[in-house]
Amino acid sequence: MLSSKNLFSSINKDISELNINLQKMIGAKHPILYAAAKHLFKTGGKRIRPSIILLIAKITAKDKKIKPEHQRLAEITEIIHTASLVHDDVIDDCDTRRGLEAVHNIFTTKIAVLAGDFLFAQSSWYLANLNNLEVVKTISKVITDFAEGEVRQGLTNFDITISIEDYIEKSFYKTATLIACSCKATAMLSNCNKNIQNDFYIYGKHLGLAFQIIDDILDITSQTDKLGKPAGSDLKNGNLTAPLIFALEENPQLYKLINQEFLYENDINRTINIIKKTKGIQKAKDLAEEHIQLAIQVIKNKFKCNNTETLILISNYILYRFN
Amino acid sequence: MLSSKNLFSSINKDISELNINLQKMIGAKHPILYAAAKHLFKTGGKRIRPSIILLIAKITAKDKKIKPEHQRLAEITEIIHTASLVHDDVIDDCDTRRGLEAVHNIFTTKIAVLAGDFLFAQSSWYLANLNNLEVVKTISKVITDFAEGEVRQGLTNFDITISIEDYIEKSFYKTATLIACSCKATAMLSNCNKNIQNDFYIYGKHLGLAFQIIDDILDITSQTDKLGKPAGSDLKNGNLTAPLIFALEENPQLYKLINQEFLYENDINRTINIIKKTKGIQKAKDLAEEHIQLAIQVIKNKFKCNNTETLILISNYILYRFN
Numbered sequence: 001m002l003s004s005k006n007l008f009s010s011i012n013k014d015i016s017e018l019n020i021n022l023q024k025m026i027g028a029k030h031p032i033l034y035a036a037a038k039h040l041f042k043t044g045g046k047r048i049r050p051s052i053i054l055l056i057a058k059i060t061a062k063d064k065k066i067k068p069e070h071q072r073l074a075e076i077t078e079i080i081h082t083a084s085l086v087h088d089d090v091i092d093d094c095d096t097r098r099g100l101e102a103v104h105n106i107f108t109t110k111i112a113v114l115a116g117d118f119l120f121a122q123s124s125w126y127l128a129n130l131n132n133l134e135v136v137k138t139i140s141k142v143i144t145d146f147a148e149g150e151v152r153q154g155l156t157n158f159d160i161t162i163s164i165e166d167y168i169e170k171s172f173y174k175t176a177t178l179i180a181c182s183c184k185a186t187a188m189l190s191n192c193n194k195n196i197q198n199d200f201y202i203y204g205k206h207l208g209l210a211f212q213i214i215d216d217i218l219d220i221t222s223q224t225d226k227l228g229k230p231a232g233s234d235l236k237n238g239n240l241t242a243p244l245i246f247a248l249e250e251n252p253q254l255y256k257l258i259n260q261e262f263l264y265e266n267d268i269n270r271t272i273n274i275i276k277k278t279k280g281i282q283k284a285k286d287l288a289e290e291h292i293q294l295a296i297q298v299i300k301n302k303f304k305c306n307n308t309e310t311l312i313l314i315s316n317y318i319l320y321r322f323n
Numbered sequence: 324m325l326s327s328k329n330l331f332s333s334i335n336k337d338i339s340e341l342n343i344n345l346q347k348m349i350g351a352k353h354p355i356l357y358a359a360a361k362h363l364f365k366t367g368g369k370r371i372r373p374s375i376i377l378l379i380a381k382i383t384a385k386d387k388k389i390k391p392e393h394q395r396l397a398e399i400t401e402i403i404h405t406a407s408l409v410h411d412d413v414i415d416d417c418d419t420r421r422g423l424e425a426v427h428n429i430f431t432t433k434i435a436v437l438a439g440d441f442l443f444a445q446s447s448w449y450l451a452n453l454n455n456l457e458v459v460k461t462i463s464k465v466i467t468d469f470a471e472g473e474v475r476q477g478l479t480n481f482d483i484t485i486s487i488e489d490y491i492e493k494s495f496y497k498t499a500t501l502i503a504c505s506c507k508a509t510a511m512l513s514n515c516n517k518n519i520q521n522d523f524y525i526y527g528k529h530l531g532l533a534f535q536i537i538d539d540i541l542d543i544t545s546q547t548d549k550l551g552k553p554a555g556s557d558l559k560n561g562n563l564t565a566p567l568i569f570a571l572e573e574n575p576q577l578y579k580l581i582n583q584e585f586l587y588e589n590d591i592n593r594t595i596n597i598i599k600k601t602k603g604i605q606k607a608k609d610l611a612e613e614h615i616q617l618a619i620q621v622i623k624n625k626f627k628c629n630n631t632e633t634l635i636l637i638s639n640y641i642l643y644r645f646n
Contacts, residue, residue: 087440091433110414110477113436117410118470120440124447124463133456140447147441154433 007313008046010306011054014066014074018050021075025122049081049179050074051314052207053186056200058307059299060190069130069189076123076130076139077182083119084146084178086112091150135185142181149173157238160258164245164287168209175215176208183207199298206295207315213288214321216241220275232268242287244271247280285319292319330636331369333629334377337389337397341373344398348445372404372502373397374637375530376509379523381630382622383513392453392512399446399453399462400505406442407469407501409435414473458508465504472496480561483581487568487610491532498538499531506530522621529618530638536611537644539564543598555591565610567594570603608642615642 008015057070090112120143127136152170156162183204187197219234220243234241238261248254257271275281296312331338380393413435443466450459475493479485506527510520542557543566557564561584571577580594598604619635 087436090436109432113410113413113439114470114473114477116436116440117443117466118474120443121463121466121470125460125467128456128460128463131456133451133454133459136451136456136459137448140444140451143444144441144448147437147444150437151441154437 007310007317008051010058010310011051014054014071015047015051018047018071018075018078021071022078025075025079025126026119047078048211048314048318049077049182052179052204052311053077053182055307055311055314056183056186057190059303059305059311060187060192060196060200062190064305064307067189069132070186072126072130073135073182073185073189076126077178079119079123079126080139080142081178083116083123086116086119088150090116130189132189135188138181138185138188142178145173145177149177153239156240158258158261159240160248160255162240162245164242167240167242167245171209171212172205175212176205179208179211180204199302203295203298206291206298207318210288210291210295210315211318213242213284213291214318217243217281217284217288218321220244220272221281232272235262235268235271242284243275243280245280246283247275247278250278250280289319292316330633330640331374333381333633334374337377337394338370338374341370341394341397341401344394345401348398348402348449349442370401371534371637371641372400372505375502375527375634376400376505378630378634378637379506379509380513382626382628382634383510383515383519383523385513387628387630390512392455393509395449395453396458396505396508396512399449400501402442402446402449403462403465404501406439406446409439409442411473413439453512455512458511461504461508461511465501468496468500472500476562479563481581481584482563483571483578485563485568487565490563490565490568494532494535495528498535499528502531502534503527522625526618526621529614529621530641533611533614533618533638534641536565536607536614537641540566540604540607540611541644543567543595544604555595558585558591558594565607566598566603568603569606570598570601573601573603612642615639 053074054066054070057066057074058064061067061070090109124140127139130136149170149172152173156166156170180201181204184197184201187200192200216234219231219241222231235244238258240258244254244258251274254271254274257267257274260267262268262271292315296315299308299311376397377389377393380389380397381387384390384393413432447463450462453459472493472495475496479489479493503524504527507520507524510523515523539557542554542564545554558567561581563581567577567581574597577594577597580590580597583590585591585594615638619638622631623635
């Protein structure tokens with residue numbers, strides 16, 4: 001079985017440094033903002049995004065060493081990700097995030113909007129100071145894509161005509177774009193040519209899509225205590241995801257439940273149980289696996305080295321999250 | 324008497340172009356975002372910020388002509404300003420802005436957060452595409468300053484120990500920094516040397532401070548219908564501004580009203596009436612005038628030309644707003 005501790009051993013030191021830097025970068029000047037930012041930083045997760053960036057840095061850099069600019073890009077990516085989570089909480093009105101109460105409930109919506117703005121602003125500032133216009137352009141695009149993705153999600157809420165293609169497009173803007181663009185920017189900082197930059201963009205895009213599909217499966221299959229947020233919260237918000245979209249093909253009962261926007265108390269549980277009886281979850285898992293394979297395919301033969309092996313293991317590890 | 328029509332005649336064509344571009348830049352892809360953005364763009368105001376930028380462009384450019392990059396910077400500045408207004412509405416929970424209902428009431432908080440993020444993101448994207456790293460750094464700083472300013476404002480709400488110095492610092496982050504940095508960036512785009520860049524920074528800083536002081540006076544002296552937002556709304560939010568801070572020195576009755584956070588229905592009106600009986604408003608006007616003079620002083624003799632004359636007239640025009 002894969003152990004996440006061993007998996008990340010080659011970049012353990014860098015990730016510890018990143019954790020320290022993130023705290024420093026957000027600054028201790030304002031107790032409220034600091035608390036809001038810390039709130040999310042300390043819950044941290046596995047730092048998957050920065051780990052991928054640091055490994056790609058090792059793969060692509062001329063001397064196989066992570067440059068300070070790579071390290072900074074990994075930090076910026078995590079700050080942007082956190083900023084988007086803080087604003088997502090306001091937008092989704094979700095009560096819990098990563099098992100802690102959502103920032104906007106503890107600190108009010110006001111502080112959540114501010115904290116998100118502050119984090120986005122900090123990331124722009126650090127980004128500009130990487131002194132690489134191409135990287136600035138590539139990462140600026142991500143923030144535009146986020147807003148685009150949220151709007152698309154808003155427009156397709158409770159929309160039973162949503163196709164898997166629509167879902168993939170929505171997931172691209174919401175999740176995959178940040179990973180794709182930061183993988184590409186990592187290669188840029190290593191002065192790789194356009195083809196290699198593009199390889200890592202494609203790698204990141206498929207990895208990000210798989211990541212989102214698995215997150216959406218967990219929203220259906222996990223218990224609230226394990227998930228760190230209420231199970232079925234996507235459904236509640238009308239965010240229709242892969243397992244449900246596949247299940248819809250098999251069981252038309254679901255149309256009614258969605259159309260009435262899960263009106264009755266037990267509707268979410270009923271929907272989850274119906275989905276579990278269809279092939280929806282398996283099909284979603286297959287789709288995630290397919291994207292992981294597409295991601296691995298891009299890098300497997302072109303960049304043969306130990307770090308690429310680790311990157312492939314991490315890519316597979318993402319699939320194991322739901323086992 | 325100054326007529327705003329004549330005042331802006333030398334850049335009328337450029338401002339019309341700017342209005343068209345702003346609509347285009349925000350894009351018509353998403354009806355909701357478009358509506359939210361349009362909502363503020365159409366209420367427009369006098370486009371004071373872009374007008375100042377375009378005039379400084381004419382003053383500083385080698386051939387005295389506005390470059391496409393100057394035009395774009397003027398647009399970016401107006402987008403950032405609008406983004407900050409949209410998020411301010413969520414933060415202040417203010418019911419009306421520029422006479423129209425606040426975006427977050429019509430379109431819900433969700434869309435307001437999104438629309439603000441979208442506008443900030445668009446501005447970062449256009450900014451990166453100016454292809455000038457120094458300008459990117461200068462303007463990125465502004466967005467960090469906004470968040471800083473809002474937090475400072477939050478921390479000093481209903482705080483009767485606030486000094487005029489604290490108030491000026493808060494106003495710097497909230498208003499003056501955008502004007503100062505965009506004036507500086509205009510000179511950067513004209514390839515001016517550091518001294519000239521700094522002159523326009525100082526000019527913009529003092530102009531911005533005067534601008535904020537006058538806005539704060541209008542919050543006390545204007546009728547709701549004329550102001551486009553409820554009179555005394557700063558007070559209601561606990562945002563203590565120049566006229567009140569000066570009035571506090573004269574009438575200690577105000578301490579109690581602030582300390583009880585304008586608890587009773589008539590407290591805001593009582594406070595406004597007390598302020599009007601002190602020298603608070605006159606002292607605030609004098610402070611604004613002082614900053615306008617400091618702004619004019621920087622540019623008057625160094626950059627003698629017709630456009631500088633117009634810029635000085637516009638600077639004075641800002642003072643006339645409350646007459």
